[in-house]
Amino acid sequence: MKILSDPSAIEVIKKAKNIAVLTGAGISAESGIPTFRGENGLWTKLSPEELASFESFYQNTAVVMEWYKHRQEVIMKCKPNPGHYALNELSRLPEHFDLITQNIDGLHQRAGSRDVIELHGNLLENYCIRCGQKYSVEEFDEVFKNAINHVPRCHCGGLIRPNVVWFGEALPRENLEMAYNAAIHADVFLSVGTSGQVRPAADLPNLAKQGGAFLIEINTQKTVLSGEADLILQGNSGEILPQLVEDIKTLLPKA
Numbered sequence: 001m002k003i004l005s006d007p008s009a010i011e012v013i014k015k016a017k018n019i020a021v022l023t024g025a026g027i028s029a030e031s032g033i034p035t036f037r038g039e040n041g042l043w044t045k046l047s048p049e050e051l052a053s054f055e056s057f058y059q060n061t062a063v064v065m066e067w068y069k070h071r072q073e074v075i076m077k078c079k080p081n082p083g084h085y086a087l088n089e090l091s092r093l094p095e096h097f098d099l100i101t102q103n104i105d106g107l108h109q110r111a112g113s114r115d116v117i118e119l120h121g122n123l124l125e126n127y128c129i130r131c132g133q134k135y136s137v138e139e140f141d142e143v144f145k146n147a148i149n150h151v152p153r154c155h156c157g158g159l160i161r162p163n164v165v166w167f168g169e170a171l172p173r174e175n176l177e178m179a180y181n182a183a184i185h186a187d188v189f190l191s192v193g194t195s196g197q198v199r200p201a202a203d204l205p206n207l208a209k210q211g212g213a214f215l216i217e218i219n220t221q222k223t224v225l226s227g228e229a230d231l232i233l234q235g236n237s238g239e240i241l242p243q244l245v246e247d248i249k250t251l252l253p254k255a
């Protein structure tokens, strides 16, 4: 089944030299990782203020770290889905390709994508807030197993936290600059599985559009970004992305 039937979309994609993609929690939903908003979303049951802020980590380290440890375990058990693999395949088609993600699950990398621009960090990394020492999942597990009252501490005595961006914290500057750059220069920009509610990531599709990009949204539902999209592909990204990549491959001139 072809999904690219709009001749204007075909023309734009065919000519595209720069393709940029922004992904959100929706792309990992079919891998079994819950999204944040919408039905059964994490933030409908839990309070972000109590679990995803530096203040709560500092005041309630054990509770916050147990929750992150649990999420690490969920992520480790999950596998990339066809949507993640399709984006890796898409990366080889244009002259230049950027993959920007708000996800902290590392599933794009596990599907083979390289140079992923992570805007909100990576849950499989941890570091000491005092001396900055990094802890891999295995090293962190060892510390966590022996932690007094589930409060993980570095050998220097500092608290160990996950390398994720919490509410009220700045995004990694270099990655944000790379993401802005990718959006501004994109000929085609895909917004995949994101509700578009968290800035500054949510500004990227509009920025791309202002820079002249053809904006494609892939989502199971309409979002605040849908009004701006040139093409809306409604459904599961794990089904739509592989089809879209097939369509693009057939319409590109043979090398």
Ligand code: OAD
Pocket (backbone or CB within 6 Å): 023, 024, 025, 026, 027, 029, 030, 035, 036, 037, 038, 041, 052, 102, 103, 120, 165, 166, 167, 192, 193, 194, 195, 196, 197, 198, 218, 219, 220, 221, 223, 235, 236, 237, 238
């Ligand atoms: P959200 O949970 O806000 O939105 C997920 C989006 O994915 C929704 O629009 C769903 O309709 C869509 N969706 C669900 N399943 C899908 C599927 N199989 N295929 C395609 N789309 C699907 O997640 P994000 O937009 O990523 O921030 O949330 C942004 C940020 O808010 C997160 O990075 C996190 C959170 O608080 C931090 O932790 C800093």
